[in-house]
Structure formats: C-alpha cells, structure tokens
Amino acid sequence: MEHRKLAFIGAGNMSRSLISGLIQSGYPADHIIAANPSRPKLDALAADFGICTTQNNLEAIEQAEAVVLAVKPQMMAAMLGEQLAAGARFDGKLLISIAAGISVARLEQMAGGHSNLVRTMPNTPSLLGLGMTGLYARPHVAQADRDYCQHMMEAVGQALWVAEEDGINQVIAAAGSAPAYFFLFMEAMAKEAERNGFSADEARLLVQQTALGAANMVAANPQLSLGQLREQVTSKGGTTAEAIRSFNDNGLDRLVADAMAAAVARARELESQL
Numbered sequence: 001m002e003h004r005k006l007a008f009i010g011a012g013n014m015s016r017s018l019i020s021g022l023i024q025s026g027y028p029a030d031h032i033i034a035a036n037p038s039r040p041k042l043d044a045l046a047a048d049f050g051i052c053t054t055q056n057n058l059e060a061i062e063q064a065e066a067v068v069l070a071v072k073p074q075m076m077a078a079m080l081g082e083q084l085a086a087g088a089r090f091d092g093k094l095l096i097s098i099a100a101g102i103s104v105a106r107l108e109q110m111a112g113g114h115s116n117l118v119r120t121m122p123n124t125p126s127l128l129g130l131g132m133t134g135l136y137a138r139p140h141v142a143q144a145d146r147d148y149c150q151h152m153m154e155a156v157g158q159a160l161w162v163a164e165e166d167g168i169n170q171v172i173a174a175a176g177s178a179p180a181y182f183f184l185f186m187e188a189m190a191k192e193a194e195r196n197g198f199s200a201d202e203a204r205l206l207v208q209q210t211a212l213g214a215a216n217m218v219a220a221n222p223q224l225s226l227g228q229l230r231e232q233v234t235s236k237g238g239t240t241a242e243a244i245r246s247f248n249d250n251g252l253d254r255l256v257a258d259a260m261a262a263a264v265a266r267a268r269e270l271e272s273q274l
C-alpha cells in the first residue's frame with residue numbers, strides 16, 4: 001500500500017489497535033506519528049512500535065498527509081476547534097474519522113469546511129490484523145484517497161464500503177461494538193464453567209479455545225452456512241440441542257436484535273447531538 005505520512009490524533013485504544021496492525025503489516029514506523037495530551041500512552045506506543053509521538057496535535061497534523069481523527073466523539077469539536085484556532089491547515093490532507101456518531105457533514109463543519117474526509121468504523125481486533133472496518137465517503141472524495149483508506153484498513157483486517165452514511169451506524173452494531181458482545185458471552189460462559197468447578201484459568205482456556213475454534217471454523221468453511229456449522233455440532237436428541245432449545249426459549253434472537261438496535265439508536269442519537 002501507499003505509505004503516506006500518517007498522524008493519529010488521540011492515542012487511545014483504537015489508535016493503538018490500528019497502529020499495531022499497520023506496523024505488523026510493514027507500514028514504516030517513521031511514517032506514523034501519534035499525538036495525545038499525556039505522555040504515558042505515547043511512550044508505550046513509541047516503545048512498542050517505534051513510531052514518532054508528540055503532545056502537540058498541530059505538530060502531528062502539519063507533517064501528515066493523512067490524519068486519523070481518533071479522539072472520543074464528545075471531544076472532536078473542541079479538539080478540531082483548538083487546532084484551527086492554533087493555525088492548523090487541512091488543505092491537501094486527507095482526514096479519516098474513526099469516531100462513532102459524527103456525520104461527515106458535521107465533521108466538515110468542525111474541520112473548518114475541509115471536505116476531503118473519509119468516515120470509518122474499525123474495531124479493536126485490528127490490533128492483531130483481524131479487524132473489520134466499515135468505510136463511507138461522499139462522491140467527491142478522490143479514488144486515490146478512498147484506495148488509501150481501504151488499503152490501510154485491509155492492512156489491519158477486512159474492509160467494507162457502505163453506500164449510505166447510515167450504513168456506518170449499522171457497521172457499529174455488527175462489527176465496531178460487536179467484539180464486546182462476544183467478550184460478554186465468553187464472560188458469561190466462563191463464569192458458569194467456574195461455578196461448575198473449573199479454575200478461572202481452566203474456564204478461560206475452555207471458552208477461549210472454543211471461541212477461537214468456532215470463529216476459525218466459520219472462516220475456513222465459506223461453503224457452509226452458519227446454520228449448517230451449528231447443525232454439525234447438534235446431535236438429534238443430544239446435549240447441544242437442549243442448550244440451543246434453552247437459548248431459543250429465552251429469546252436469543254430478540255435479545256441480539258434489541259442489542260444491535262440499541263447500538264444503532266445510540267449512534268444516531270450522538271449524530272443528532274454532536
């Protein structure tokens with residue numbers, strides 16, 4: 001992929017995930033700079049990945065060709081306002097937002113009218129090169145800029161463009177927030193395994209290895225539907241059938257649908273507020 005000078009404004013969990021994945025994929029460390037108000041996260045990034053760091057956002061923005069906006073959504077307007085007031089110029093640069101709940105129209109306003117923007121929604125498994133990212137850009141954004149963003153996200157996992165901006169909110173529900181759903185499910189299983197007599201380490205091993213195996217079974221068998229993979233485990237009159245009957249009787253589909261709808265609703269609510 002093209003190795004533009006890339007700045008991350010905000011050096012939190014998601015920036016760390018993306019930077020880790022990019023470095024693993026061969027992105028040159030001296031082409032990445034991260035900015036954050038406090039030093040500890042910057043020092044850890046410099047130590048782990050050899051990237052450049054600064055506590056001065058403007059310094060990072062000035063030397064970058066592409067700028068990843070990676071602060072919390074509630075901080076975005078203030079952060080960009082401060083940079084503009086300090087003399088930041090975004091002309092000629094590509095802005096890449098990873099923030100939930102801020103539309104490109106609103107980002108453009110926050111960035112002083114700069115419209116070369118791509119809105120993305122990655123997730124934390126990018127840290128391991130196993131991320132899933134949704135991307136959206138308005139029609140005027142150049143193909144070279146779209147390609148750069150796509151290749152960046154493919155360097156840390158898989159990428160999927162959405163045609164309508166609200167698709168990003170659906171990506172949040174199905175991928176951005178979703179690692180946490182699986183962790184929650186695994187936590188519940190591990191707790192129950194512990195209650196049934198396993199040590200914490202044993203419970204984690206049982207759940208972790210099974211989740212890893214199940215996800216790999218899905219990835220390795222594209223010709224089989226998720227339902228077919230489930231059926232392969234489910235002997236007629238056996239134990240799995242009883243567990244699945246219990247999930248269904250307790251309304252698993254409804255629970256999942258409600259949770260995903262709640263994530264979308266919150267994303268839309270943020271879009272109307274920020």
Ligand SMILES: NC(=O)c1ccc[n+]([C@@H]2O[C@H](COP(=O)([O-])OP(=O)(O)OC[C@H]3O[C@@H](n4cnc5c(N)ncnc54)[C@H](O)[C@@H]3O)[C@@H](O)[C@H]2O)c1
Nearest residue numbers: 010011012013014036037070071072073079098099100122
């Ligand atoms: N964590 C996820 O799973 C995830 C997934 C997809 C998208 N996102 C998006 O990524 C963004 C960051 O989320 P996160 O989870 O990494 O949060 P985080 O709190 O871990 O990181 C945000 C960082 O921004 C820094 N910061 C605060 N004000 C700043 C300023 N004015 N200038 C520069 N840095 C500043 C904070 O010190 C912090 O280190 C959010 O907009 C979120 O919606 C997060």
